[in-house]
Each structure stands twice: as C-alpha cells, then as structure tokens.
Amino acid sequence: MTDTLLKVEDLRVSIPLDNGTLNAVRGISFDVRRGETLCIVGESGCGKSLTSLAVMGLLPKRAKRTATTLAFDGDEIGNLPERRMARLRGDRMAMIFQEPMTSLNPAYTIGDQLEEMFLAHRSDGRRAARARALDLLQKVGITGAERRMGQYPHQLSGGLRQRVMIAMALMCGPDLIIADEPTTALDVTIQAQILHLLIELKREIGLSLVLITHDLGVVARVADRVAVMYAGEIVETGTAQEIFANPQHPYTRGLLDCVPAPGMTKPGEPLGTIPGVVPSLIGELTECAFRERCPLAHDACRRPIPLYPVGPGREVRCVLADRDERTGERRATA
Amino acid sequence: MTTMAEPPAPAKQRSTSPRARTLRRAIRHGGLIFGGAVLAVIVFVAIFAPWISPHDPYAQNLPNRLIDPFWGAKTDPAHLLGTDQLGRDYLSRIFHGARISLLIGFTTMIVSGLIGTAMGVAAGYFGGRVDDIVNFAIVTRLSMPVILVALAVVAVAGSSLTVVMAVLGCLLWDRFAVVMRAATRQVRDLEYVAAAQALGMSTWRIVASEILPNVGGALIVVATLEMAHAILLEAALSFLGLGVQPPTPSLGLMVSEGRQVMFFKPWLITIPGAALFLLVLSINLLGDGLRDVTSPEGRG
Amino acid sequence: MSNPVLELRDVSRTFRVSRGLMRGKTDLKAVDGVNLTLQRGEALGLVGESGCGKTTLSRMLLGLLAPSSGEVLVDGKPLDAKDRRERARRIQPVFQDPYSSLNPRKTVQQIVATPLDVHNVGAPGDRAKTVLDTLDMVGLPRRVADSYPGQMSGGQRQRVAIARALVMRPEILICDEPTSALDVSVQSQILNLLLELQKELGLTYLLISHNLAVVEHIANRVAVMYLGRIVEVSRTADLFRDARHPYTKALLSSVLTPEPGLGVPDTGLGGAWPNPMDPPTGCAFHPRCPRAMDVCSRVRPATTPTPAGRVECHLETETV
Numbered sequence: 001m002t003d004t005l006l007k008v009e010d011l012r013v014s015i016p017l018d019n020g021t022l023n024a025v026r027g028i029s030f031d032v033r034r035g036e037t038l039c040i041v042g043e044s045g046c047g048k049s050l051t052s053l054a055v056m057g058l059l060p061k062r063a064k065r066t067a068t069t070l071a072f073d074g075d076e077i078g079n080l081p082e083r084r085m086a087r088l089r090g091d092r093m094a095m096i097f098q099e100p101m102t103s104l105n106p107a108y109t110i111g112d113q114l115e116e117m118f119l120a121h122r123s124d125g126r127r128a129a130r131a132r133a134l135d136l137l138q139k140v141g142i143t144g145a146e147r148r149m150g151q152y153p154h155q156l157s158g159g160l161r162q163r164v165m166i167a168m169a170l171m172c173g174p175d176l177i178i179a180d181e182p183t184t185a186l187d188v189t190i191q192a193q194i195l196h197l198l199i200e201l202k203r204e205i206g207l208s209l210v211l212i213t214h215d216l217g218v219v220a221r222v223a224d225r226v227a228v229m230y231a232g233e234i235v236e237t238g239t240a241q242e243i244f245a246n247p248q249h250p251y252t253r254g255l256l257d258c259v260p261a262p263g264m265t266k267p268g269e270p271l272g273t274i275p276g277v278v279p280s281l282i283g284e285l286t287e288c289a290f291r292e293r294c295p296l297a298h299d300a301c302r303r304p305i306p307l308y309p310v311g312p313g314r315e316v317r318c319v320l321a322d323r324d325e326r327t328g329e330r331r332a333t334a
Numbered sequence: 335m336t337t338m339a340e341p342p343a344p345a346k347q348r349s350t351s352p353r354a355r356t357l358r359r360a361i362r363h364g365g366l367i368f369g370g371a372v373l374a375v376i377v378f379v380a381i382f383a384p385w386i387s388p389h390d391p392y393a394q395n396l397p398n399r400l401i402d403p404f405w406g407a408k409t410d411p412a413h414l415l416g417t418d419q420l421g422r423d424y425l426s427r428i429f430h431g432a433r434i435s436l437l438i439g440f441t442t443m444i445v446s447g448l449i450g451t452a453m454g455v456a457a458g459y460f461g462g463r464v465d466d467i468v469n470f471a472i473v474t475r476l477s478m479p480v481i482l483v484a485l486a487v488v489a490v491a492g493s494s495l496t497v498v499m500a501v502l503g504c505l506l507w508d509r510f511a512v513v514m515r516a517a518t519r520q521v522r523d524l525e526y527v528a529a530a531q532a533l534g535m536s537t538w539r540i541v542a543s544e545i546l547p548n549v550g551g552a553l554i555v556v557a558t559l560e561m562a563h564a565i566l567l568e569a570a571l572s573f574l575g576l577g578v579q580p581p582t583p584s585l586g587l588m589v590s591e592g593r594q595v596m597f598f599k600p601w602l603i604t605i606p607g608a609a610l611f612l613l614v615l616s617i618n619l620l621g622d623g624l625r626d627v628t629s630p631e632g633r634g
Numbered sequence: 635m636s637n638p639v640l641e642l643r644d645v646s647r648t649f650r651v652s653r654g655l656m657r658g659k660t661d662l663k664a665v666d667g668v669n670l671t672l673q674r675g676e677a678l679g680l681v682g683e684s685g686c687g688k689t690t691l692s693r694m695l696l697g698l699l700a701p702s703s704g705e706v707l708v709d710g711k712p713l714d715a716k717d718r719r720e721r722a723r724r725i726q727p728v729f730q731d732p733y734s735s736l737n738p739r740k741t742v743q744q745i746v747a748t749p750l751d752v753h754n755v756g757a758p759g760d761r762a763k764t765v766l767d768t769l770d771m772v773g774l775p776r777r778v779a780d781s782y783p784g785q786m787s788g789g790q791r792q793r794v795a796i797a798r799a800l801v802m803r804p805e806i807l808i809c810d811e812p813t814s815a816l817d818v819s820v821q822s823q824i825l826n827l828l829l830e831l832q833k834e835l836g837l838t839y840l841l842i843s844h845n846l847a848v849v850e851h852i853a854n855r856v857a858v859m860y861l862g863r864i865v866e867v868s869r870t871a872d873l874f875r876d877a878r879h880p881y882t883k884a885l886l887s888s889v890l891t892p893e894p895g896l897g898v899p900d901t902g903l904g905g906a907w908p909n910p911m912d913p914p915t916g917c918a919f920h921p922r923c924p925r926a927m928d929v930c931s932r933v934r935p936a937t938t939p940t941p942a943g944r945v946e947c948h949l950e951t952e953t954v
Contacts, residue, residue: 036783043819055944188845191890193897193901196901217889220892221893244893254819258822259847262846264893271822273826380855525729529727532698533752534753535752
C-alpha cells in the first residue's frame with residue numbers, strides 16, 4: 001500500500017483531425033496521495049477534461065493516449081486491456097461527471113442503478129447491494145432514502161441527482177474519485193452543499209479526490225494541492241495556500257486578477273484581463289503557449305519551456321520562475 | 335474605451351463562411367458527387383430531349399417494331415435501344431420519359447413543399463392551437479391511401495399529366511410539414527429568435543430572416559427525397575392507367591405497355607425500369623449527401 | 635425624487651403545465667406579485683436560483699411574455715402590446731449564451747444592423763457607419779463586420795450581442811447572465827466593457843445573475859428572488875455586509891471567494907429543494923429556513939421596509 005495513489009507521468013492525448021493532429025494534452029505529470037484533494041483548474045480547451053478521461057481509460061476511440069507512467073496504487077494501468085480496466089472503474093476508481101441528467105440512465109430507477117454498480121464488482125448479492133445503497137443515500141444527505149430508491153432520475157432535482165451520482169461513485173468503496181466539474185451546472189447553494197458533503201466524506205472515509213473545475217473559488221476552498229492547466233500543459237503546481245497567496249506563473253496571476261470577489265475586488269473598478277486567445281494546439285508548439293498573451297514575455301520564451309521546481313511540490317512552467325521579474329535576480333525558493 | 339482585447343484570428347482553424355465550409359464538405363462526399371453527377375446528366379437529357387432524341391418518340395413505324403437494343407440479336411444502328419410494339423424509337427421515348435418524370439418531380443416538390451413548409455413552420459413557430467390543427471391535418475392526410483385518392487380523382491376529372499401533378503402536389507406535403515415543424519421548433523427556442531422578438535420584429539420578418547435560413551438545410555433534404563417519392567408514385571399511377579395516358583412516354587406507362595411482350599422482349603420493361611431506378615437512386619444519393627453535409631456541425 | 639424608468643406593479647405570471655401523462659394540468663406561478671422599480675442610471679442586480687422566476691420576469695420586461703396580472707410601466711406609463719416597438723427602442727436584451735444568441739447565417743454587419751432596419755432608424759446609407767461605430771464602442775475591430783458568428787470566439791460573440799443591443803442607443807439593457815457561459819478571462823473583459831458603457835452612455839442595467847460576485851461588482855442595488863417573489867431588496871454594500879433574509883444569508887455564505895483555508899460552509903438549508911410546481915404554504919422559503927417559526931408555514935410574510943431597501947420575512951415583523 002503506497003502513499004501515492006495515482007501517479008501520472010508525461011501523459012499525452014492527441015486527436016487526429018481533418019487538418020492535422022490536435023495535441024490536446026501535451027505531457028502532464030502529477031501525483032495524488034491518499035486522502036488528498038488535487039484540483040486541476042483551467043479554462044475551456046486546456047485539456048483538463050480529457051486528462052480525467054485519459055486516466056480512466058474513457059477517451060473516445062480516435063484519441064491516442066501515451067504516458068511514461070500511469071499507475072494506480074503502484075500498479076501500472078496504462079497498458080491494461082479494457083476488461084481489466086473496467087473492473088477497476090467503479091470499484092477502486094470512480095468518476096463523477098458534470099451533467100447528472102445524462103450520466104444517469106432515465107429508464108431505470110435510482111435503486112436499480114445503484115445496486116447494479118455494486119453487483120458489477122461484488123458477488124455479495126442483491127440484499128447487500130440494497131442495504132449499501134440505502135446507507136449511502138442517507139450518507140449523502142438524501143432523506144426518505146427508501147422512497148427515493150424507487151424513483152426515476154427525472155423525478156429528482158439537479159442537486160439530488162448529483163448526490164445520487166456521488167452515492168453511486170461510493171458504492172464499492174473506491175480509493176479515488178475523479179470529479180469533472182461536478183457542481184458547475186448546479187445552483188450556488190446546492191453547490192456549497194455538495195462540496196461540503198464531498199469534504200466531509202473525504203475526511204470520514206479517507207478518500208482521494210481529483211476535482212476538475214474552472215472555478216477558482218471552488219479550488220481555493222476545496223483543494224489541498226492545485227495544478228493549473230493551460231493549453232494542454234500544467235503551468236503551475238503547489239498547495240492551495242501557495243498558489244493563491246503567491247502565484248508564480250503569469251497566467252495564474254492573470255486568472256486571479258480577473259475574478260471578481262466580494263471583499264477582495266473593488267466594485268465598479270475594472271477587473272484584470274488576459275488579452276488574446278489560446279493558441280491553436282493543432283501541430284507542434286515550439287514556444288511558451290502563453291507567450292503572446294504574457295505581459296512579461298521576452299525572447300527566452302520562444303522555445304518550449306520545461307517545468308522549473310521552485311520548492312517542494314512547487315513547480316512553474318516559466319523562465320522567470322526563480323527570478324524576480326523586476327530585477328532579474330534569482331530569488332529564494334518560495 | 336476598452337481597447338480591442340482579442341486579436342481577430344480565432345483560435346480555431348476555420349476562417350470561412352458557413353456556405354464555403356458546406357461546399358468543401360460537399361466536394362468530399364462520394365455519394366453526393368455521384369448522385370449529383372448522374373442527376374445532372376439526366377436533367378440535361380430531359381431538358382434537351384427534343385433536340386438530342388434521334389427520332390420522334392411518337393412516330394410509329396410498324397414494319398420496324400420490336401427491334402432489339404444494340405446488345406440483342408435483331409439490331410438496327412438507327413435504334414440504339416430498339417423499338418417498341420408500335421415501332422417507336424425507345425431511346426427517344428426514354429429521353430422524353432425522363433422529361434415527364436422530372437417535370438412531375440419538380441412540380442410536385444414545389445407545390446407540396448410550399449403547402450407542407452407553410453403548415454410545418456406555422457405549427458412549429460406558433461405552437462398551441464395552430465400546432466394542434468396542423469397535427470390533425472397531418473394525421474388525417476396520413477390515413478389516406480394515395481393510390482385510392484388518385485383513383486377517385488381520376489374517376490371525376492379524367493387522367494392526365496395535370497391531374498397527376500395536382501393530386502400528388504396536394505397529397506405529398508406531409509413529410510415537409512413534419513420535418514419543418516421539428517426544425518422550426520428547434521430554432522424557435524434559440525436566443526437569437528428571442529432577440530429578434532425583443533426587437534419588435536414582425537412575425538413575418540422573423541420567420542423569413544431568422545427561422546427559414548436556419549431550417550433550409552432540412553428543407554433541401556426533404557425536398558429531394560419527396561421529389562424521388564413523387565416520381566415513383568407517378569410511375570405507379572401511370573402503370574395502373576391512372577396517370578399519363580398513351581401515347582405520352584411516361585416511364586411507368588412504358589413499363590405497363592411492355593407487359594404484353596414481357597417474356598419475349600424483356601428489355602421493354604427493364605429499360606424504363608432501369609431508367610427509373612437510376613433517376614430515383616441519384617436523387618436519393620444527392621438527398622442523403624445533402625443531409626450529411628448540412629448536418630448540425632455545418633450550422634456553425 | 636425618484637426617477638423610475640421601469641416599474642413592475644404586482645406583476646404575476648402563471649403557466650399551465652401538464653403534470654404528466656395521466657395527471658392533467660396544473661398552474662405554475664412563475665412570478666408571484668412582484669413589485670420592483672428600476673431607477674434611471676442605476677444597475678440593479680436580480681439574483682436567484684433555478685426556478686425563482688427571474689428569466690420569466692426578464693421576458694416580461696422585454697415584451698416576450700405578457701403578465702398574467704399586474705402592470706409594467708416605462709417612465710410611469712403602462713405599456714401594452716401596441717407599444718411593442720416603442721418598448722424595443724428603449725429596452726434591449728443581452729442573453730446568456732453567445733452561441734445561440736446570434737443568427738449563424740447572418741454576418742455581424744447584418745446582425746447589428748437589423749434593429750436599425752426594423753425600426754427604420756436613420757437613412758439606409760448611414761446605417762453601415764452606425765454599425766461600424768457601434769463595433770468600435772464594444773471593442774471589436776471593424777473587419778469582423780463581414781465575419782459570421784461561427785468564426786468568432788465566445789467573447790467576441792458576446793460583444794456582437796452587446797453591439798446589437800446598443801445600436802439603437804436604448805436606455806435600458808436587460809442582461810440575463812451575460813457572462814455565465816464565458817471563460818473567466820473573457821468574463822472580466824465583458825464585465826469591464828459593461829461598466830465602461832454604462833458610464834459612457836448613461837445606461838440603466840437590470841443584471842440577472844446567479845453569480846453574486848459578479849452582481850456585487852456591477853450592481854448598486856440588489857433584489858433577491860425566491861420562488862416567484864422578491865424576498866429582499868437592498869443597496870449592494872448593505873446586502874453583502876448585513877443581509878436580513880435567511881435565504882439571502884444562505885446565498886451569501888455559498889459564495890466561494892478565492893481564499894484558501896476557509897473551507898466550504900454548511901449553508902444550513904437542509905435537503906428540501908424548491909419546486910415551483912408545488913410551492914409551500916405561507917412563506918415559500920420556510921421548509922429550508924434554519925430559523926423558521928410556526929407562523930412561517932401558515933402566513934405569507936408582509937413586506938417590511940429597511941434602511942437600505944425592504945425585506946419580506948416574519949423575523950422582521952416578530953422582532954418589532
């Protein structure tokens with residue numbers, strides 16, 4: 001039983017298109033330790049959703065995935081045949097998607113779907129499945145669980161459906177849950193409830209959580225560690241405290257300046273902006289992907305930039321990482 | 335003033351209008367090209383039939399009847415596809431037959447298209463009672479067998495090209511209505527329609543400038559398919575004697591007339607049959623191709 | 635003293651919906667006796683979650699839906715169907731989804747010129763210039779006039795939508811979640827643009843959003859909506875500092891600012907969820923209210939004025 005539950009090294013995902021190959025994920029590496037919450041944050045098109053699908057082996061057929069290491073609990077899963085991967089999925093690694101209406105089958109009751117999740121991986125029989133389903137429904141805060149078991153997805157609200165999704169993910173007691181924008185489609189008060197629930201469960205069961213989102217507020221409140229993604233790469237990693245108190249990458253800084261926050265930004269005053277658009281990922285990029293939009297860009301940025309370590313668990317994909325941007329001198333590691 | 339914060343080049347590679355993109359996809363679609371090419375040839379033949387036909391399709395020449403086509407035993411280079419029981423040149427009759435089929439196809443498509451589109455768009459856009467009425471009309475129409483209605487009309491009005499066009503035009507609008515209604519409903523709920531309404535745009539104008547251009551793709555596909563449908567129906571009606579009357583060279587009628595000598599000279603029915611098949615196939619391929627090419631991705 | 639450019643007086647809107655295949659129809663009161671005023675030159679934020687009726691309310695203001703009861707007044711005069719075009723010249727929308735708010739078959743030039751054509755504003759020859767001037771105003775380069783929406787990014791499309799709304803120089807913009815479908819980095823650009831345009835053109839905004847941070851940044855007054863009713867209205871700063879209604883407090887506590895270490899609070903709202911088809915008796919919020927009293931399930935609370943606005947809650951009247 002290793003402490004590192006998920007280890008990903010140099011993951012790449014490419015999708016062949018009519019006019020070239022889209023390199024959607026361009027070599028990312030990250031670890032998830034037991035009981036830790038890692039948030040992967042980025043805007044649309046950065047590759048965060050494809051990363052989660054790649055780890056779970058759920059990429060569409062035409063997408064190609066390569067990785068130096070893709071290991072779950074010490075075992076390499078990158079080359080597993082689909083049959084073995086399917087056994088892992090739902091059992092030890094579970095996924096929660098953004099749209100609970102389309103992730104739940106409208107033709108079956110909640111109870112049926114929950115039980116099926118259990119029975120697919122355990123041979124304990126339907127009685128045990130039902131008992132566990134009821135237990136979990138209560139745990140996720142659904143009252144009247146008995147009645148809910150017989151209901152269909154359309155009879156539940158969005159928030160309730162997402163709670164059912166969480167219960168379903170927990171049916172077999174997984175070690176890792178990957179949640180892709182699990183609360184984006186929900187109202188703010190419901191979002192708060194769901195996130196509060198996930199944090200509680202994490203504490204109770206010792207779950208590891210990979211949370212993918214574009215919402216910096218969610219990241220700040222939920223994450224232990226953060227990986228910021230841009231144009232298919234991770235551009236900065238660190239603890240939530242480090243990232244928000246002292247963002248190093250110009251993109252991270254730009255993002256944080258953009259977000260209006262009551263008590264932090266001044267109402268009526270212009271917010272920070274990031275000019276420009278994300279570069280095309282079709283074909284090869286031979287320079288820093290953020291160079292055209294970066295206020296600190298210079299000639300050294302016209303080559304592929306590696307991740308520079310600036311502290312334990314702290315990396316930045318920027319040539320200025322360990323230099324003070326004004327004086328150009330090397331600074332003490334953060 | 336907030337200066338331009340985004341450079342003009344979009345992150346995506348597309349830099350062409352929706353029309354240009356659709357055209358590019360069309361060129362790559364095999365079925366569409368093949369169907370379109372064959373149909374183009376047939377249309378050309380049909381339009382110029384009077385000038386390119388080697389003989390008069392009505393000219394009877396009894397001593398020369400039942401000559402085989404060029405691959406048969408008893409051939410004559412002046413009649414590439416042979417002659418029928420009355421000595422009329424078959425090639426010329428096929429050319430003129432195609433003309434009739436296409437004429438019926440186009441006219442019916444336009445008449446039924448106008449009726450069906452008007453009903454479908456109205457039902458889709460207004461909903462409520464209008465929708466109920468149109469749905470009722472569609473259901474009523476679908477419960478009527480076309481052949482029997484044609485029979486009844488012919489009994490009253492006699493059979494001719496005009497009667498066939500009128501009957502088919504007034505009966506084949508149902509698919510137009512159904513498809514246009516669905517397409518309109520999809521578009522009606524989009525925000526640019528709400529924006530047009532919030533603008534105080536008149537209903538006519540909204541339908542013309544916001545709805546119709548965006549359901550055009552579906553319309554073209556249904557139109558081609560209904561054209562093929564109309565051609566086959568006319569052939570069936572003429573075969574049964576309810577449509578075009580002899581000596582007019584309708585392909586269906588030619589099949590019917592060839593029945594008498596079917597076992598001795600089978601090509602009298604296989605040639606018009608093959609011509610019909612080719613015509614309908616090319617129209618269907620074109621329609622399928624258009625549907626593929628104008629599918630949602632093509633709508634930007 | 636006050637200068638209401640837009641006013642809703644006891645406006646309600648009911649829909650007849652079917653409850654399912656065999657269960658007949660029922661009335662859904664999407665908007666329930668709403669009173670609201672919009673002062674000239676202000677930005678009023680309207681916040682609420684799904685099912686609260688804010689979209690229905692905005693559609694009534696835009697003339698896309700008629701109220702079932704009550705009146706909508708523009709500059710003190712009631713509007714009826716005949717004045718649809720008049721209303722359109724003064725009130726324009728900016729919608730949420732930049733991907734469906736522009737006709738994909740029209741060029742930007744055609745889209746932005748449409749209001750001018752429909753209302754016959756100015757000479758036809760001058761309209762192209764007005765369009766280009768408006769594009770300048772929203773920060774788009776003039777050459778996009780010949781582009782189609784499909785060739786543009788989400789942020790650019792939203793700018794086109796704003797240009798279309800502004801080309802006739804309306805007084806009021808109804809912005810329905812104008813940035814919710816945009817990336818964070820684009821959202822800030824659009825918000826900055828909206829702020830700037832308000833200053834430059836003296837616009838009045840009704841900003842509908844579920845994102846309280848955005849509302850706090852733009853609006854000077856906020857109205858909170860729940861299940862068809864306005865439960866609290868207040869000046870923005872006062873609302874965020876000292877909200878009175880328990881729902882408002884829960885909403886505010888759900889705002890997750892990017893401050894690490896604060897965790898996610900328990901909103902205390904319990905498991906029930908608001909169903910507009912089956913509204914609770916008395917105060918619509920009482921099943922989820924952490925401070926509900928016995929009277930809350932029986933009697934609808936009256937509106938109490940507060941220093942910064944007004945609130946509808948029994949807690950206010952009980953403590954008096």
